[in-house]
Amino acid sequence: MLNIEHLETVAGDFRLHNITLSAPAGSYGVLLGPPGSGKSVLVETICGLRSPSEGRILINDKDVSHEDPRKRLVGYVPQDYVLFPCQRVRDNIAFGLRSRGMSRHDAIKDIQWVVELLQIGDLLNRWPRTLSGGERQRVALARALAIKPRLLLLDEPVSALDEGLRERVCRELRRFQQELGITTIHISHNIEEALAVSDWAAVLENGHVLQTGKMHNLLRHPRNETVARFLRSENIFCGQAHPGDNAQSTVTFANQTLTIAGTLTGPTTFVVRPELIHFGKPHAPGKNIIRGRLTEITDRGAYIRLVIDAGVPITIFTSVKDQTGAMSIGESYDITIPPNAIHVLEESTAPARLTSDR
Amino acid sequence: MPETRTQQRKTSILDTVFGAVLGLYILFIGGIVVANALVVGMTPEGRLQFWESIRDPDVLHAVWLSIWTSTVSAIIAMGISIPSGYLLSHRRSRGMRFIDAIVDIPIILPPLLFGISLLVLFQRTFLGASLRAIGLKFYHEPSGIVLVQVLIAAAYGIRMLKGAFDSLDPRLAAVARTLGCTRLRAFLTVVLPSIRNSIIAALVMIWARALALYGPIIAFVGATTGRTEVLPTRMYLEMSVGRLEAALAVSLLMIGLAAIVLLILKLVGGSDGIDSERMTRL
Numbered sequence: 001m002l003n004i005e006h007l008e009t010v011a012g013d014f015r016l017h018n019i020t021l022s023a024p025a026g027s028y029g030v031l032l033g034p035p036g037s038g039k040s041v042l043v044e045t046i047c048g049l050r051s052p053s054e055g056r057i058l059i060n061d062k063d064v065s066h067e068d069p070r071k072r073l074v075g076y077v078p079q080d081y082v083l084f085p086c087q088r089v090r091d092n093i094a095f096g097l098r099s100r101g102m103s104r105h106d107a108i109k110d111i112q113w114v115v116e117l118l119q120i121g122d123l124l125n126r127w128p129r130t131l132s133g134g135e136r137q138r139v140a141l142a143r144a145l146a147i148k149p150r151l152l153l154l155d156e157p158v159s160a161l162d163e164g165l166r167e168r169v170c171r172e173l174r175r176f177q178q179e180l181g182i183t184t185i186h187i188s189h190n191i192e193e194a195l196a197v198s199d200w201a202a203v204l205e206n207g208h209v210l211q212t213g214k215m216h217n218l219l220r221h222p223r224n225e226t227v228a229r230f231l232r233s234e235n236i237f238c239g240q241a242h243p244g245d246n247a248q249s250t251v252t253f254a255n256q257t258l259t260i261a262g263t264l265t266g267p268t269t270f271v272v273r274p275e276l277i278h279f280g281k282p283h284a285p286g287k288n289i290i291r292g293r294l295t296e297i298t299d300r301g302a303y304i305r306l307v308i309d310a311g312v313p314i315t316i317f318t319s320v321k322d323q324t325g326a327m328s329i330g331e332s333y334d335i336t337i338p339p340n341a342i343h344v345l346e347e348s349t350a351p352a353r354l355t356s357d358r
Numbered sequence: 359m360p361e362t363r364t365q366q367r368k369t370s371i372l373d374t375v376f377g378a379v380l381g382l383y384i385l386f387i388g389g390i391v392v393a394n395a396l397v398v399g400m401t402p403e404g405r406l407q408f409w410e411s412i413r414d415p416d417v418l419h420a421v422w423l424s425i426w427t428s429t430v431s432a433i434i435a436m437g438i439s440i441p442s443g444y445l446l447s448h449r450r451s452r453g454m455r456f457i458d459a460i461v462d463i464p465i466i467l468p469p470l471l472f473g474i475s476l477l478v479l480f481q482r483t484f485l486g487a488s489l490r491a492i493g494l495k496f497y498h499e500p501s502g503i504v505l506v507q508v509l510i511a512a513a514y515g516i517r518m519l520k521g522a523f524d525s526l527d528p529r530l531a532a533v534a535r536t537l538g539c540t541r542l543r544a545f546l547t548v549v550l551p552s553i554r555n556s557i558i559a560a561l562v563m564i565w566a567r568a569l570a571l572y573g574p575i576i577a578f579v580g581a582t583t584g585r586t587e588v589l590p591t592r593m594y595l596e597m598s599v600g601r602l603e604a605a606l607a608v609s610l611l612m613i614g615l616a617a618i619v620l621l622i623l624k625l626v627g628g629s630d631g632i633d634s635e636r637m638t639r640l
Contacts, residue, residue, distance in 0.1 A: 049532045069535045076536040082529045086551035095547075096537035147537060 001025035001183045002046070002151055007055035009045045016041055016207045019055070023151075023200070026181045028174060030194040030215075033204035034230065039187040040079070042204070043153045046185070047076040059150055070099070075144030075152040079187075080160055081136045083128035089139050090124040096147035114142045117176060133161050137169065145180070152177070154186040158193065170196045191219075191231060203227050220273065223346050228271050234315035235272035241265055254311035256290050261339050269345045275317040276341035279306065280334055288337045290314070294329055308335055391613055394606050407603035412611065416583045417592060421611060423500060424569055424589040431507035432565040438508070439515030439560060440550070446516065447523035458520075464513035472509055473574025476502070480578075500586060502579035507568035515564045522556030523549075562623050566616060589615070 002023040009016040016038050023029045031039040044050045046057055048069030057065045064072050084092050091098075093114065094107035102110065115121050118138045123131065131139065137157060144152060157173065158166040174197045177184045188194055194201050195215050202212040211223040222228035228236050239253030241264035249264040250257050260270065282291060292310030306316040306327070316335060398404040411417045446458050464472065480486035480497050489496070496502035530552060534544035550557065572590035575581075581591040589612050596605035 044532075047536050049536070069532075070538045070540065072536075074536060076533060078529050078533060082527055082533050084530060084534070084548050084552065086548070086554065095534070099534070099538035099543065099547075143537070 001027075001060060002185070003056075003058040003061075004042075004046070005056045005058070007042075007045065007052050007057065009041055009050050009052045011041045011044075011050060014038065014041060014207060016045070016052075019209050021202055021209060021212060023183055023185060025183055027199040028177050028184045028186065028197055030198040030201040031185060031187045031204060032189065032191070032194055032201050032230070034189055036206075037204040038207040039189075039204055040155055041207075043076070043155055043185065043187055046151070047074045047153055048072050049076075073147065073150050075147060075149030075182075077137075077140045077144045077152075077154045077157055079155045081140035083131075083136055083139055083143070085128050087128075088124070089120070089126050089128065089131070092128065092139060093124075093142045093146050095143060100147070111142070111146045114145045117145075117179070118142045134165055134169065137161065141173075141176070145176075145182075149182065152182050152184040154184065156187050156189075159188075159190075166190075166193065167196065173197060191215075203230060205230070221343055222271065225269055225345055228345065233271045234274045236269065237272065237312060238267060238269045241268040256311055258288050258290075258337060258342065259339065260342050260344060262344065264344065271343050271345065272314070272337055273341045273343070274305075274315045275303075276338060277314070277316045278336040278338070279308075279316050279318055280336075282332050282334045286336075288339070289334050290337065291332055291334050294327060294331055294333055297327055297329065308333060310335070394609055394613070398603060398606050398610060401603070404603040404606065407601070408607040408610070411604060411607040416587065417608065417611070419584050420587045420589050420592045420608075421615065423503070423587070424612075425615070427500060427503045427507060427588065428565050428568040431504050431511055431568040432561055434504070434508045435512035435515050435564045435568070436557070436561055438512045439519050439564070440557070442512075442516045443519030444523050444545070444549075446520045448528065461513055461516050464510045465517065468573070469510055469571055470573035470577055473506060473577030476506060476509070476574070476578045497578065498580050498582065498586060500579070503575050503586060503588060506574045506578055507571055510571060510574065511564040511567040514567050515560045518560040518563060519553070519556060522553040522560075526552055558623060558626070562620055565619065565623075569612070569616060 002021075004019055004021040007016060007019040014036075019042060021029075031042065033039050041050060045052055048064070048067060052065055055065070056063050059072065059074075083089075084095065087095065090108060090111075091104075093111045094102075094104065097107035097110055098104060115124065118141060120135070120138050120142060123135055123139060126135075128136065128139070137160070141154075141157070154173070158169050161169055170193055173184075173186070177197075186193075186197060198215050200212065201215050201218055203210045203218065205226050211218055211227050213221075218227065219231055219233075222231055222233060225236060237253045239251040239258075241249045241251045241260070243249050243263045243265055244259070247261065247263055249260050249262060249268075251260050251264065251268055251270065260268075285291075290308075290310045292308035292314065294306060295309045295313065296305070296307035298305040303317045303319055306318060308314045308316060314335060398408050442461070446454060446461070477497070480489070480502075486497070496505050526549065530548050531541070531544040534548045535541065539547070570590060572588065572594050575586070575588060576591055576594070579586045581587045581595055587595075589608055593605050593608040593612070596602075596608060
């Protein structure tokens, strides 16, 4: 539906570099990245408020790269919603239809479906300044949807809302999107938000798309350290890899040795998924068993976060019911890291040469 | 609770101090008006001069000339101020900063300077002669009054409206364009209505500034009674020949005129909600 090919946009001192993305029809995508990574510039380029210096934007296979924003039929909900302060809610929502030549009477009749969908009938006579954050968000969404856009772009749609509201609003956004089947791109810097709504996600940093894919795939297989750190991977380690037998390698890091699948040589960066690490009292040494002292215990409600000092801090997520026995800070424990808990980053800070089949 | 009370008390004291400052200023302005009225109303000479003034056809002509020139000038100056203020607000470059500084010249320099400069431009240069040749006359003409007023008052309008555009979210027009608007329609239907209060305030300021000018008007178009004499000019000339009561009578007329027009504009203006929104944010 939406295809972005080698897009470059200059915005002051900032530049988007060679952005290539694809959003299938009816999908819900999330652009993730820290502030200043270029998410908003990318969305503004898609809706036509910025002109690309290179590359193409295709909507339904039609090149719209330099088309006027009013002709693109792209719904845009900016951050903080930017409702028109001089118009009542009703006129804000009908604005797009009136701009396209419809009379006020017809436009107000034509917005009924979106008013009902978003349940904002009681807000129609209000001025934007009298609305709460959640109400503004709904009105801005209604205004964007009223023109029946081909593509919906949401710039941090829940960031202005209270923490408690965000999850509910995200669920609603997803429901509206599914009911309408509209291709949607949502900007966020919040991983939980992306997990709640997205079919696919892209991680941006400094004007580059670092990785795209399904959220669970990004979380389990981050391509590089920047993506891993942004997605809050807990255990990121650098070590020296040596190829071994049976398409396996050993990686030495902080006086510890791990066996990793694949033939690796040289400096290697890898992440270890904390929820897959086994934890227990010391027993006989073995492959991928590391001994260390327990230094931190944090109860996170659904699970317990432990930190073991094994030369480097290693984080473990363990379920509450598995830890009925007493755990003591300072005691020694063994942790077992199964091969499937280890993910070698394709692009290491110090590049590793991967010779295994990928 | 005690902290809240302390905070309330602090705010209250601050408001009292600020209120006292404002009150003194208002008292000062009110005192001037009352003093004028007393001098005119309490002395037989003053009363006589006042009634003579308001029946004098030349004074009535000056009233009418002041009203229409100020109104026409305010409309023309708004036509200059709105696009200029928008451009200065939205285009940031070294060149624009230079132009921005030039706009302040009529505010900083004495208005008389512009009257003299216009006199030189229209009477001593090729431009003036060319304009006269095609029938555009400003020297010693009421149209010259409008020219002087527009030249000076527009600077105030541009400065005020640039400030209003600066405080407006530039994304308003951008969102309107994604909804199907042209740039012009977005400007007319979203940007301008969003600064409605500031536009009315600028209009009041421009009109009042135009009404009050006399130095450059005397220099450029003179003060021919019944032709180019406006109220402030009349007041100045009455004063210069020692007719204090007559000058005060004209000043009362001006105060009354200004009060009526400003009241009408304030009533028409009402509140556009933008300023109230800003206040609620505070």
